[in-house]
Amino acid sequence: MPRSGAEARRRLQQAALELYRERGFDRTTTAEIAARAGLTERTFFRHFPDKREVLFDGEADLRAALTQAIAAAPDGLQPLDLLLHAFREVEHLLEDNRPFAEPRLRVIAATPALRERDLAKAASIAEAAAQALRRRGVPARPAGLAAHVGWATFHQAAQAWIDDSSQSLDAHLLQAFADLRALCLTALTGDPGR
Known part of the structure; x- marks a missing residue:
């Protein structure tokens, strides 16, 4: 587990970027992003309101x-x-x-x-x-x-x-x-x- 909120945020951003590049934005879910980052979907929503905002942080x-x-x-x-x-x-x-x-x-x-x-x-x-x-x-x-x-x-x-x-x-x-x-x-x- 990440030791800080900043580390979790960074991991979510990296996971999202990897998945968007592999599958495309539209075919990627927040649950998949969280799983790739080794976090829960609830943690995702603590950091970002939606999957678009990961890229605009x-x-x-x-x-x-x-x-x-x-x-x-x-x-x-x-x-x-x-x-x-x-x-x-x-x-x-x-x-x-x-x-x-x-x-x-x-x-x-x-x-x-x-x-x-x-x-x-x-x-x-x-x-x-x-x-x-x-x-x-x-x-x-x-x-x-x-x-x-x-x-x-x-x-x-x-x-x-x-x-x-x-x-x-x-x-x-x-x-x-x-x-x-x-x-x-x-x-x-x-x-x-x-």
Whole structure:
């Protein structure tokens, strides 16, 4: 038996991920996850409300860390620079969890219900970032736009990092924001009639 709640949680996550990869999300039950982890189904439900949330554990921690990093960022930064600073402060949460993050993304990509849940979680994080930007004095519309574009850019960097581990998440993040800036400049200097 696991000695701590954290150990039980980790075992349940690992068991779920293994089963989702072997059988698919839809054909895996919470009872099977618990059995694979050497725990009871009751223990599963003490840690997770349903089998989807096994893959989204840590989302609340990421949201809280991101909003705190936005609040603590240096003064004088433009909204996207402020977000880049904050993302760089929290990227360790993903880096520390890479062995789980990579297969997790693959399971989500293969399961429509999980993709939908992932989009809802992403929207929640982007809205929390927008609220944090507003508290920093960024007007509502630019705060919302920056938060959603910034989160999409962070997500793009994370996917690139999963696909190419030869560079750090930080390097992928810096590149993604550089690409975003270049895209914005191209749009601003391009022919508006196109």
